[in-house]
Amino acid sequence: MTTRPWKHPKTGIYYLRRAVPADLLALIGKREEKISLGTKDPVRAKSLHAHALLELDGRWTNLRAGPKLLSEREAHEMVEPLYAWWIDQHRDEPSQQAFWRIDLGENLWPRRPSGWSLQSNLAATLINEAADPAVGARRDMEEWCTDQADAVLKQRGIVVDQSDRRKLARAVAAVMQRASLALKAAAQGESLDVGQQPIARSTLPLAMAVQPYDTAPITLPPAKxxxxxxxxxxxxxxxxxxxxxxxxxxxxxxxxxxxxxxxxxxxxxxxxxxxxxxxxxxxxxxxxxxxxxxxxxxxxxxxxxxxxxxxxxNGHVAGNPAVGVTVAKAAKVKLREREFTAEEARTLLRAALHLTPGRELPQTYAAKRWIPWVLAFTGARVGEIAQMRRQDLRREAVAGYPDGVWMLRITPEAGTVKTKQARDVPLHPQLVELGFPAFVQAVRAERLFIVPDAAGRVAGPLQGVKNRLSEFARQYVSDPGVSPNHSWRHRFRTVATEAGIAGNVIDALCGWSARSVGERYGSVSLKARADAIARLPQITL
Structure with missing residues (x-):
């Protein structure tokens, strides 16, 4: 804990750090206040730190004072800085303000007539309201105002009852309505009468966010x-x-x-x-x-x-709005194994072997013709093969193989490799017999299956080829229980295991991490890899 700005060792951003007093631990719920100052400038950090320290002391004083009663005047004064801030947000392009709906702003928190809950058609009324987009938008605005009220209260350390919390939220709505009406007039050419000079965001009591973030005296630049x-x-x-x-x-x-x-x-x-x-x-x-x-x-x-x-x-936004948002995990119904069956594999490889060129790019045709076969005998990821370059295939001298071995190098130099580590995978004899090395040598461009964009990038074209391969495979294997590209990787391990290939060799061929500390020692030689690939059975169509 320090009374001077603390510099984050990784980001270089300065923070205020201060131990929470023992009498406030239960209220604050943490042992330390850590507030970003939003700057890497040590001189500016000192000034912001002093300002933040004053705000923090004021917050703690309010917390010690206990629950407070708010008058309407006090509520409006607390949120008044929102007016100038909202104007400043949209001063240059007032017509672009689309968040606050003026048509709904005057009717937030509508009062229900007495006896409303006893009316005979209550269910129908509720259903109609639920289907009305305006009702949903109004509720979103009400929730936003309430969260801003909570942010103000949290920043100042003020505790109020539910009635005064609603009073402050209504004050937020009122100031937003006034500011948005002024912007609407400005969009028609009228001058903006702010009533006070546009204030710096460093003096704002809250950040524009749906959740009550920990606020700090920082200046946030526009961010797209x-x-x-x-x-x-x-x-x-x-x-x-x-x-x-x-x-x-x-x-x-x-x-x-x-x-x-x-x-x-x-x-x-x-x-x-x-x-x-x-x-x-x-x-x-x-x-x-x-x-x-x-x-x-x-x-x-x-x-x-x-x-x-x-x-x-890094001080670009006031908070992370995605924190806490997730998707509930549901147990998947598994009706089959994730790899292709032998018949599915043969069907797809047969279609690839007998594919004739169409109106597609030659590279796309080549991808459909060759990549399924290469995946079947390498266990590689589809992107690792689709991004392949002509120089990534070479013949290597390997003991016990008089004519050498065709070796495919899967490398980050060609594009994306999940492990970021290059690996060598020997070609299966059946791939050689089918003419894959001859195909590679005949290609004049560097890339075999994709055409880089005008800037030389391959990520976009690579995704396009992967999509085309998925669509091609789905014509012959429609079962949603298997992935049209990745199921080759599952099948490779099954076939390799049946062929008696050691697990560490399979991992080396497929680029999987070692499963134990012991397996990280030593390496799998080219000969061991070539011997393993040679043990894989030929695929009879």
């Missing part, structure tokens, strides 16, 4: 959702994050932006994230199937949590 992803990536790239992760995260943020209808990171609330989650769970993929809960949880929400979390830690 798309810009947050790029800023996150500039740092994440140095830590070894893959390009595919960047693409996946950027895709999730594009979906969020499209769903919200705006690109303002400061306007994203927890309620928005929940609605987005529900929207994604109800969405369908190109093949008509619902987006899986696993995709929403481990891809969409994971991306939002990671980027918003980074943005919060």
């Amino acid at each position: 959702l798309s810009a947050l992803v790029e800023a996150w990536w500039r740092e994440a790239e140095r830590t070894g994050k893959s390009v595919s992760t960047r693409e996946a995260y950027a895709h999730a943020f594009r979906l969020l932006t499209r769903f919200l209808g705006h690109d303002d990171a400061h306007r994203v609330t927890k309620q928005d994230i929940v609605r987005f989650k529900d929207h994604r769970l109800a969405s369908r993929k190109r093949n008509g199937e619902l987006v899986s809960a696993t995709t929403v949880k481990n891809s969409d929400l994971a991306a939002l949590k990671a980027v918003f979390g980074w943005a919060h830690d």
Whole structure:
């Protein structure tokens, strides 16, 4: 704990850190207050630290004072800074303010007539209200105002009863309505009469967020959702994050932006994230199937949590609205093994072998023709093969093989490898007989199965080829219990185990991590790998 700004050892952001007094531990629920100052500048940090310390002392004083009665005047004074802040948010483009609906702002928390709950058609009334979009929007606004009231109370350490909490929420609604009406007039060319100079966000009592974040005296610059992803990536790239992760995260943020209808990171609330989650769970993929809960949880929400979390830690946004949002885990019904059956494998390989060129790109045709066969005999991930370059196949001298062995190198130099480690996989004799090495040598371009975009990037084209391969496989293996590309990886292990290949050799071929400390010692030689691949049986169609 320190009375001076504390510099975070990883991010370089300065914080206020102060031990919570013993008499307030039960009320605050933690032993230390840690508040971001939102800056890496030591000089600015000192000034902000002093301001934050005053606010913290005031909060603790209010907590010690116990419950407080709020008058309407006090409630309006507490939230008045919202007016200038909201004006400042939309001063340049007042017509773009779409969050606060003026048509609903005057009628929040409507009073029910006496005897309302006893009316004969109550059920029908409730059903009609539930179906009315305006009712849902009004409830969202009421919840937002209540959360802002909670943020003000939390920041100041003020304890009130439920009645005064509602009073403060109504004051939030009133000031937002006035500010939004002023913006509407400004959109028609009228001058903005703020009534006071636009205040810095450092003096705001709350952050624009649906959940009551820990607020701090910081200045938050405008932040677009798309810009947050790029800023996150500039740092994440140095830590070894893959390009595919960047693409996946950027895709999730594009979906969020499209769903919200705006690109303002400061306007994203927890309620928005929940609605987005529900929207994604109800969405369908190109093949008509619902987006899986696993995709929403481990891809969409994971991306939002990671980027918003980074943005919060680095002072770009007031909080992480995705925190706590998740998808309930449901037990999957398993009706079959995840690998292709022998007959499914033969059907798909037969289709690939006899495929004739169509109107698609030569690279796409080549992918459909060769990649299923390569996956069947290597256990590789589909992306590892689809991104393959001509120079990634070479002939190696291996003891016991007079003519050498064709060796496929799966390497991060070609693109994305999940483990970020290169590995060598010998070609099975059947792949050689079918002419795969001859095909590779005949290709003039560097990439065998994709065409990089104008900037030389491969991530987008790679995903396109993977999609085409999935669609191709689904024509012949439609069972949703198997993955059209990844099931080759499952089948490879089963076939390799039946052939008597040692588990550590299978792991080395497929790029799986060692399962024990002992297995991390030593390595699997090229000869051991070649011997293992040679033991795999030929596939008879």
